[in-house]
Every structure is written in structure tokens, then in C-alpha cells.
Amino acid sequence: MLTIYGMHDSGNCYKPRLLMAKLGRPFRHVEVNSVSGETRTAEYLAKNPNGKVPLLELEDGRLLAESNAILLYLAEGTRLLPGDAYDRALVHQWLFFEQYSHEPYIAVRRALIKYPERAAQATPQRMEFLLEAGSNALQVMENQLSRTPFIAGDRMSIADIALFAYTQDAGFAGYDMSRFPAVAAWLERVRGDEGHVPLHWLPLSA
Numbered sequence: 001m002l003t004i005y006g007m008h009d010s011g012n013c014y015k016p017r018l019l020m021a022k023l024g025r026p027f028r029h030v031e032v033n034s035v036s037g038e039t040r041t042a043e044y045l046a047k048n049p050n051g052k053v054p055l056l057e058l059e060d061g062r063l064l065a066e067s068n069a070i071l072l073y074l075a076e077g078t079r080l081l082p083g084d085a086y087d088r089a090l091v092h093q094w095l096f097f098e099q100y101s102h103e104p105y106i107a108v109r110r111a112l113i114k115y116p117e118r119a120a121q122a123t124p125q126r127m128e129f130l131l132e133a134g135s136n137a138l139q140v141m142e143n144q145l146s147r148t149p150f151i152a153g154d155r156m157s158i159a160d161i162a163l164f165a166y167t168q169d170a171g172f173a174g175y176d177m178s179r180f181p182a183v184a185a186w187l188e189r190v191r192g193d194e195g196h197v198p199l200h201w202l203p204l205s206a
């Protein structure tokens with residue numbers, strides 16, 4: 001059985017869990033708390049030298065890090081990853097967007113609010129910068145989702161899963177979601193897609 005090392009309330013770790021749930025594939029969840037340093041033990045660094053979760057372990061022991069790389073691997077041959085080269089490249093486009101223009105702002109602002117251990121890093125200047133940069137990312141999504149029902153076009157894909165993970169918590173992170181009605185409607189559309197599970201869902205084997 002596949003194993004996913006992850007933290008239950010991390011959006012990056014939610015991405016592969018949500019995909020596996022949607023595909024109806026069983027897997028083992030191993031809780032690794034990145035906030036309390038469990039990603040920095042020698043044992044964990046031997047598995048992922050970058051010291052981050054999520055991490056996928058295949059049945060034969062091979063390992064794969066980076067949430068969006070894990071999504072691409074697990075979605076191969078499914079309805080959530082198009083076969084056509086251009087359609088697939090659009091999915092990649094939004095996966096890269098998520099990692100460079102969205103997650104570094106919205107996920108970080110969320111973490112600075114959520115985890116008291118990080119409060120000292122939440123300076124007013126930093127919070128303001130993260131608010132502006134994250135709002136820009138939400139506006140890019142708003143523009144796209146005003147034209148298409150899903151982020152990479154007419155069909156749900158792993159790009160929606162990747163962007164859903166932290167956008168669903170953007171309100172908690174301080175972003176004014178009333179400015180982004182198409183994003184809010186898309187959040188509901190993603191929740192309504194077959195096999196959806198919420199952030200804290202874990203498989204029974206956990």
C-alpha cells in the first residue's frame with residue numbers, strides 16, 4: 001500500500017490525501033508534524049533531505065517529494081490529468097503558479113496566524129506584504145474562473161486540487177473573499193466534485 005507522510009492540517013499534505021480519496025485508492029497516512037520539528041529528524045531527512053512534508057512512499061520503497069509532483073504521479077491515467085499535451089500543459093501552468101505565486105503568500109500568511117510558535121515572524125510589514133501578494137494571486141484566479149468553471153478549463157483537474165488546498169482557508173488567512181466571487185463559486189464547485197473530503201479527513205488505516 002502507498003504511504004503518505006504528512007501533517008493533518010497542512011494544505012500541501014491535504015492535496016495528495018484529497019486526490020487519493022477522490023480516486024478511491026487506499027493508502028497509509030503517517031503523521032509527521034512539521035511545526036514541532038519532526039521533518040528535521042535524521043530518520044526523516046534520510047527519506048526527504050529537503051525536510052518537508054508531504055512525502056509519498058511507493059510499495060517498493062521509492063520516494064517522491066513535492067506535493068504537486070505527487071499529484072502528477074498519482075493522477076496519471078485518471079480523469080484529473082488530461083492526456084492531450086496542451087491541456088496537460090495548462091494543468092502544469094497552474095501547478096507552477098500555485099507554487100510560485102500563490103502558496104508562498106497565502107499558505108505562509110495562514111501559518112503565521114494559525115501556529116502561535118510563528119507569531120514572532122508575523123510582523124505588520126510582512127503580513128501586509130503577504131496580504132497584497134496573495135490578493136494578486138486570488139485576482140488572477142478570479143479572472144480565470146470568470147471565464148471557465150475550473151482553473152485549467154472546462155474540467156476538474158489536479159490543478160484545482162492544488163489551488164483548493166490553501167484557497168479554501170484564504171478567508172481565515174485574512175483575505176477578503178467578497179472581492180473574489182468567481183473564486184468563491186469555484187470553491188463550492190470543487191467541494192461538489194465526486195469523492196471530495198475535507199482538510200482533516202484521514203484514511204481509516206491512519
Ligand SMILES: N[C@@H](CCC(=O)N[C@@H](CS)C(=O)NCC(=O)O)C(=O)O
Pocket residue numbers: 007010011012013034035039051052053054065066067068099
Ligand atoms: N513545495 C513543497 C512545500 C512543502 C512544505 O512547505 N511543507 C511544510 C508543511 S506545509 C513543511 O514540511 N515544513 C517544514 C519545514 O520547512 O521545516 C510542497 O509543495 O510539497
